[in-house]
Amino acid sequence: MLAIARRTFGAGFLALGLALGFTAAPLCSLDAQAAALTELKIGYQKTGLPVVARQQQVVEKALSSEGVTVRWVEFAAGPPLVEALNVGSIDLGWTGDAPPIFGQAAGAAITYVAALPSNGAGEAVFVKPDSDIKTLADLKGRKVGVGKGTSAHNLLVAALEKAGVDFKDINPVYLGPADAAAAFASDKIEAWAVWDPFFAVAETRYTPRVLATTDKTVDVRTYFLANRGFAAEHPKEIVATLGALKEAAAWADANRDKVAEALHEVTGVPLEAQTLAANRTKFAIEPLTPEIVAGQQVTADRFFRLGLIPKKITVADAVWTPPAGN
Template sequence: MIETRLKALGHTVKWVEFSLGPPLLEALGLGGIDLGQTGDAPPVFAQAAGADLVYAAAQEGAGTGSGILLPKGSPIRTIAELKGRRVAFAKGTSAHNLLVATLEKAGLAYGDIEPVILAPADAAAAFARGSFDAWSIWDPYLAIAEGGEGVRVLSSATDIARPNTFFLANRGFAETRPEVLTAALDVLDGVARWAEANRGEVAAILSKGTGVPLAATRRAVDRANYRIGPLTPQVVAEQQSVADRFHALKLIPKPIRIADAVWVAPARNG
């Protein structure tokens, strides 16, 4: 679909797969790719580092697809009991933001836990071995782990702060070829609307393509929001709170203003 639409505008589509948001945005900022999708934290780190990117669209999160997991046999019952514990997460990702926001709500500081920085695939294996006390993670890793015996969700993002997802574009691309970016987002919106109405088929396609068990994939798909829209004032404010949180923790080197990186689509004729 997107290939056909953009070919009419003189562009070919090349799909590039990334396992995490930070390397995707590094490629985006350098012009290696034009458009990509990530969670809430990666663009904050990228903008603070001077990456040349813009927020093109958003998918507002419900929060049910992200959470902090406890392994089988864990004695932990409250967030406060994470103090002094080893908590795994991928640095600079939405799971990082979820963790620090969760700690804040419980009156804990980031320094009250022992961070264990692991990519999701590595963390999944370590979680199964009981190598740390808790794991902040998103779907489908969350959905897969939830199927494990005795695994519990200590807290979900629904209880703390919803993790929005964003489509980001290279600024130069957005400014020089806005018609291409608009066309790409239109096609993605159509696919998203189809996905909302055909979750069973989406789960089957994703399970086959990724190798993730169908039951876990269906669990993740059923609680996902696929709808795509512009960044509303509320979404911008929520993303600004993410940026302010990371700056307060000195995890980014300077304060940033999210509104400065929000792309405004050109008015459509007719």
């Protein structure tokens, strides 16, 4: 169950140097592409910078002069978003650190186009307040809910490793966020590893005991990804989108009091939970520096060492090169 073979990539995942100076300049300033684009499809999850960008409609504004419309497609987690990128159902999308690693190992047609800050304090491994589980070491033999191939999966693995606990000593229960929430509520799992806004919702309901958070455990990033063919054919749209995301990040940092409402408006997640999530979210577009790529390689090597991916990969092989001069 731990290895994802190439032939089962689709079913398994469905079940479960960029410059900071990018701006939303007119697209005509870049070389024309062979195939005209009429609709850009962007995958997003229930929190973070892409949600703010959707609420602010900055990508729509950046592309409107070229007659390109934007369709936003919501996903509960990163693995199905990566699969959608792989088959071309969406063109761009944002996930945590682990999904593109699992995708690349399975031969997915994806490429990294930008880095964003990690989920930080908004991703955690936690238990209910009355649990007899006090530390990560107490997870031995216990059922821990986590999304397979998600950033929370990496947090769980890294946290256990840091605490000297073998991943094989716990009983991972691979569930998507909605199913994990139900299992946690009914005590079918004893601990849960997940990100915001699901972690924030759990905080408002249970006041859980937190065993580990990403910001105190592992130095990672989240990533904006593209379908590999789309990136090759439409670099100007990617440049414009990243410029728009940079504008959204600047707005979010300058309007912290309005961010939670923006997230709530788009996702429908309760305002109280989105306020918790917004207050600890870092909004930025970061360069895909050699250091960031090397950090992602550390995660990929950890997954391979534990047998969670079927082969060793080189992350740098899947990094997009933006057009010259941008």
